[in-house]
Structure formats: C-alpha cells, structure tokens
Amino acid sequence: MPELPEVSALAGFVAEHAGGQHIVGVTVASLNVLTTYDPPASALVGRVLVAGGRYGKFLDLVTVPDGEPDGQPLHLTVHLARAGWLRWSDKISAVPPKMGGPIALRVRFEGGGGFDVTEAGTKKSVAAAIVTDPSQVPGIARLGPDAMGDDGTGLTLDALKSALAGRTGRIKNVLTDQTVLAGIGNAYSDEILHTAKISPFATAGKLDGAVLESLHSAIVSVLSGAIARTVGAGAARLKGEKRTGLRVHARTGLPCPVCGGTVAEVSFADRSFQYCPTCQTGGKLLADRRMSRLIK
Template structure:
C-alpha cells in the first residue's frame, strides 16, 4: 500500500508530467472503483490539469474547477504511459486496469491499476475535496510544521490504553501512516507494537523523533524517483516490515511477525519487546 512518502513522491513526479496538460478523456474500466456519479467523468474532457496535491494517502488532481481524487488502497498503483494506450484486455472490472486518464494531443497519460481480487481502489470526481469521504476526517499531517511534539503527545494521551500500532495507523489521528511505516517507526523507537499509546514524556519524545526520522528518510529516498521506481525503493528501505525470518539490521535477531485478520505486522524481539516473542493468534490456532 502506498503511504505518505510514496504518495508525496507521486505528487512530485506526476505533477511535473501533468500540470499544464489538457485532458482528452477519462476512461473508467472498473465501475466499482468510481464512487461518484455527479459531475460525470465527461466533465473532465478539454480541461487543463492545474495541480497535483496530497491529503494523507489521497491523491488530488485539480482539473479545471474539478478534483479527481484517488485512494490507491492496498493494491492500487498509477503508471505514466507515453503515447497512445494499448487496447484494454479482459472483461471490464476483471483486469488489473481500473481507469485511464488520457491527455491531448498524443494520448499519453495515466493508467490506474489494482492487483488482486479484493478491489478497494476508490476514485472520486468532485467539485470540492471536502466532499470525499475520509478526507474530512483526516488527522494532522505529520510533515506539517504545525505537527509538533506537543500535538503528538496530545494524540497519544487521548488514545489512552489503545495499542500504539493502531493509533499510528488510524488516519483520524495522523494522516498518511499505514502498516509498513508504523512497523518501521516502532522499530526505530524500539517500542512494542502492543505498547499503550499513553506513555511517559521521554518515550513520547523518542517516538516523535523516530516518526520524523523514518518518514523524512523515506521521503528523501523517494525524492526525484519516477512512479515506476517507488515500490522497489520502499521495499529496499524497510528494516523489519515485510522481512519476516530475515536478520534485523540493528541487532542481528530474527524478524518476527503477528498475523491479524486483514494485515500482518513485523517486529524485532530484541529491539522492541525485550526478547519476548509476541503471540501470533493465527499460529496459535494452527497449533491447537
């Protein structure tokens, strides 16, 4: 799933390619992905792209007076295409291709895709960004100068005994952090993902520093990369996320995982839990 650093880099890359160009048409191949019906997608035709922005994990393309907003969810992605698109293959809604933004005059543009069978990609065409469900509920952006340690402490204090992993991922608390970077932030801070969010001031300071270091480091690595290179860079930059069974680069212990119904977290026992192996409910059920 693309998170704040990747979406930020997409804004830079796609903005450089699209701003100033004119839309020929917007083709929707997965009708389930389009969450709005008014204005119609035909309203984009002949309109100029005025800007590309980010709201948490949402991409916002300002086209004329309209906003074409996308949330790429777990398996969505955007690819820049030079020249006319090839014919779409497969039945509508069944292939990975969900939509195409085609530009004038050479038919270059964007291919919006989603892998897998579980389709969660969401596309909105609205007059105002606030009309998009989810954007109005977003918490503060962690890269905003206004997101201070004091603001962060208030968020953690309000969460009380809730597990810190979930608090970091909750978009109403902090916008843009998902499963991968919450794992990385907690590893850098040497904290268990199950630690209560309400913590001592020195721990808040450590976690805030880890959050800023992790996100800004990922942002720096992604800076200037094309959309086609971002997935690879994200994977290479991870220390524990997605590296179950591998060696922790900090201490040499084996990276472990905990599997939930819809997601998996990774952590290092030595760095984060005092050597304790966290209970994996899925594994526990298999052993019964």
Template sequence: MPELPEVEALKDFLTEHLSGRRIVRVLPVAVSVLKTYDPPLDAVEGREVAAVHRYGKFLDLETDGGPHFVTHLARAGWLRWRDRLPDGPPRPGKGPLAMRVALETGEGFDLTEAGTQKRLAVHVVRDPREVPGIARLGPDPLAADFDEKAFAALLTSERRRLKGALRDQSLVAGVGNAYSDEILHAAKMSPYKVAASLTPEETARLYRALRTTLTEAVERSRGVAAGRLKAEKKGGLRVHGRTGEPCPVCGDTVREVSFSDSSLQYCPTCQTGGRPLADRRMSRLLK
C-alpha cells in the first residue's frame, strides 16, 4: 500500500508533470472506482491542473477554477505515468486498469489496481474536505506544527496498542502497515504496547522515530520516477516484509504476527525483550 512517503513523492512527481497542463479526457474503466457523481467526472475535462496536494494518503489534483480530482490508491492501487498514451479508449476487462487520465500533450496516467478487492477510489469534489476520508484525517506527522507536545496529547487517552494507533488515520495521517512496523522498530517498542501507557521518555522516543523514519523515507523517494517508487520503498524497509531475515540492527531473526488480512513484522531483541509475540492465527492452526 502506498503510504505517506510514496504519496508525497507522487505529489512531487505529478506537480512537475501536470502543473499548467490541460486534462482532455478522463476515461473510467472499472465502475467501482468513481465514488461521486456531482460534479460529474467530465467536469475536470478541459481544465488545467493548478496544483497537486497530499492529504494523508490522498492525492488531490486541483483544477484551475474547477473541481478537485481526488484519489486514494488503497491497498493494491497505483498510479502509472505514460509519456505517450495508447491510441483509442481503453477496453473494460479483467486487467488492473481502473481509470485513464489524458493530457492535451498526449501524456497522461493510468490508475490501476491489482487483486480482487477493489478499493481504489476517485472523488470529484468542489472541496477536498467533502471526501469523508480527508474530513476525518488526523494531523500530518511531518507538518511543521506537529511537535512532541501535540503527539503526546494524542496518546494520553489512547487505549489501543501502538500498532493499531499508528495506523489510525484519524489519529495520525499517512502511516500504514509498513511504516508503523518501521517506526516501532526504530523506537525499540513492542507493537502490542498500549499507547497511553508510554512514559514521557518513551513518547519522546516514539515521536523521534515517527518523524525520522518518515522524513528519511520521503528523502529516499524524492526524485524517483513513479514507476520505481514501489521498489524504492521495499528496499528501504528494515523489518516490514522481511520475516526470517536478520535484523539489520542486532542480527536476531525478524518475526511475524499474522492477522486475517495483514501481518506485522518485528525484531524480538530490539522490541520485545527477546520474547516472541504470540501469532494467534498460527496458534489456532495448532489446536
């Protein structure tokens, strides 16, 4: 899933490639992708892109004097830039293509989504705050005014475990499954630790890990072409997606806890005092 660093890099990429250019056609391929009807999808056609914004994991193409084209790439979506779009309209089918946006220059981009769970979303709205997911976003963790005091205030009454709290977009915007693992590993904290139980020193350590991990990921992604961002993200991860590999900090084996639709990875030595966390899915299989 694209998270804050990748979406920030896509924002920069699209700012360079779209700003001042006119959208001539928007071609939906998957019926499930469009989540709004007023303004209509074709309301962005014939308009120039005035600016590109990021809200958490949402991308917003602001058109000149017109509506906003907002997309959320969800779990398996992606944006694929094309220097030259194919001739003719795309054909609906079983492929990953969900929507195509064409520019007057012949360039454009495709929104694609792999897998069977279709969650990629496009909203055409007059104001990005009309998108429910944007309206309920918490603060951006890289915002200049998001300091340690503001972060501590969010955690004061947060009774969930850190893994779940960091992934909650209404608490902190833009962090998903991968970077929550990376942040907790950098902070040397168990994903099962209750957020409200953190001491002031632990809160400060988690805040530093949050800011540093995301800032470094953004810097690694900056200037990378859209098509290479997935590989860049994977290459920069230390524990997420690296089950069975040695921890780059201590050399212990990275372990995994599986859930119904996701998993987390962690280092026992760095994060849980050497104790493996119970994998409930595996425990049920062994009963």
C-alpha cells in the first residue's frame, strides 16, 4: 500500500513530468473508481496541471483553466488503497484501456506522456474524485493531523501527545488510523514502532515520558528517511526503494538488523504485521489469533 513517502514522491514525479501541460484525454475504465460525477471527468480535458501534492495518503493533482492561472482550480484526488499504483509512460497510448482490466483511470497530456491508475486483484478499492476543494472528498475531510506536520518537516511532540491523548487502542492500530494521524500505513507503522522499541500492543494513550519522545523521534526519522530515499526516484522504482529501507516489515523469520533476533509476525484474516520480540516486547511473542486457531 502506498503510504505518505510514496504518495509524496508520486505527486512530485507527476508535477515534474507534466507540470504546465494541457490534459488532452481522461478515460475512466472502472465503474467504481470515480466517486464524483459533477464535474465529470471530461471537465479536466483542456486544463493545465499546475501542482502535485497530497493529503495523508491521497494524491492531489491541481489543474487550472488554460490561460487562467488564477482561475477556479479543479483537483483530481486519488486514493491508491491497498493494491493501487500510478504508472507513468512518456508515450502513453491514446487507445482507451478496456473496461474491467487492471487500469482504472488514464490521464494523457499534450507532451505525449501520461499515467494509468492501476489496481491488482479482484477487490477494487482505488478511488478518484474531481472536486473544486479537496475537503469535499469525505476521506480527506476526516483526516487527522499530517504525520509530517503542517510544514512537512515532521509532527511536533505536542501534536503527537494531543493525537494520542485518551486513546485506548493498541498503538499499532492508532498509528494507522487516518483520523488520528494522516499518512502512516501498515509498513511504516511497523518500522516506526521497531525504531522506537515499542510493542505494537502497547496502549496508545498510556505512552508518556521517554517512550512518547522515542515514538515521536521515530515517526520523524522513519518518514523523513523514506522521503529522502524516494526523492528523484521514478514512479516505477518507488516500490523497490520502499522495500530496501524496511527493517522488520515483510521480513518474518529473518534476522533483525539491530539485535540479530528473529522477526516475528501477527496475522489477521486479511493482513499481518511484523515486529522484533527482542527489541520491542522483551522477548515475548505476541498473540497470533490465526496461529492459535491452527494449533487448536
């Protein structure tokens, strides 16, 4: 799943490659991908891409009318969900993609380049919207404070304290709740908790003192490091760049690069997370419901 660093990189990549260009074609190739209908997708044709940004894990591409830099902006927002991605091509086909295939949305620019929003698998969760204000997208309107802060340099310690105050859920779940903190998903929450040496099952609202400071430092360092690794990376390389920087996520059974212990996993019906028992839980293995059922 693309998270804050990858979405930031995708926004910068599209802005670099298509900024200032006219949109010459928009094709919706999935019945479920577009969540808005007014204005229609065709309203983007003829407009100029002027900026790329993000809200949490939502990609935001900003367009204005041709010849009117101060005109009413239209935003194309895209949430790539778990299995979505953005594929850029310097010479994208003008032939519309087939309905029902892996391509959900295609946008073409005057320079011949463009991108496809794709989604693997049969569960279609990628969502796009065309709005005059990103806050009109319900998922964006519900976002909590950004995990990289208002200025993009990192969340403040006070903001983190406020976000976690009174939270009775496990810190792993709270970190990935976009209404609490925007931008962190399954992979980077694993990395953050490992860096901070905090159990994924710790109660979020009970973290204080040095533990909370360690969590704050880990959020800033892990996300800043991931963003630094993705700067200038092409869209096709971002997944690989993400994997190279992971220390525990998706590394079940491999040695922890910090202590040499074995990375463990907790599995659920449709997801899993990884942690190091030695670094994070005092050597204790966390309860894995799926494995418990198998043992019974």
